[in-house]
Amino acid sequence: MRVKSQLVGLPEVVESDLVRQVARSLSAAIVEGRLRPGTKVSEAAVARELGISRAPVREAARLLENQGLLRASPRRGFFVRELSAAEVDELYDLRICVERHAALAASCRLTQKTRAALREQLALMDALARADDPAACIEADYQFHRMIFEAAGNSRLLRVFDGLSSELRVVIGLIGRLYDDPMKLARAHVPLLEAIEAGRADTILAEVDHHLGVARREVGLLVQSLSTGAALP
Structure with a gap:
């Protein structure tokens, strides 16, 4: 049957x-x-x-x-598609490299208009988290990072990021399962934007490494748990 x-x-x-x-x-x-x-x-x-x-x-x-x-x-x-822990690690290895460069370049080229747009995107992420809309939160998270690449003003760098878009959306969806409170995920982006606004290269690189490094570690562990048949969060 x-x-x-x-x-x-x-x-x-x-x-x-x-x-x-x-x-x-x-x-x-x-x-x-x-x-x-x-x-x-x-x-x-x-x-x-x-x-x-x-x-x-x-x-x-x-x-x-x-x-x-x-x-x-x-x-x-x-x-x-099932992403292996090795594939997640490779994805973040590349993403950290390009996002470090994009964040530094965005800081150098930041205007009042792009700063306001990034701030509005953070507010949107906060509102969507309050509304408990996971799909929209995932897209807003992705778009926030894409806006950093747009602000960097390097079209080839942006194409590299866009080439990772499908895998990144899947990974961002996995990150959402790691947070009991969606507000924490939305607000985790605030220090990154503040570092870009401040314009200090060492702080920017430290924030990119922290922001993506935490996700790299936790998503890798989650994918490993999924591959062994552990219960999903």
């Missing part, structure tokens, strides 16, 4: 730009943890839940495969 796939709360979609809407819905379910690492994404089940045909679901899955969120297995379908 076949057991139907469990519903994961995907929102209803409309016809326009259907493939991208399905991709966004699946992406949100992945980064929020509703679709766990290693879970099979059944085209039939997703199509049935959304009330659409399987074709756009298949195309959306291929799109997410290209973005690194899903992996395809011959004759078995698509599965939510």
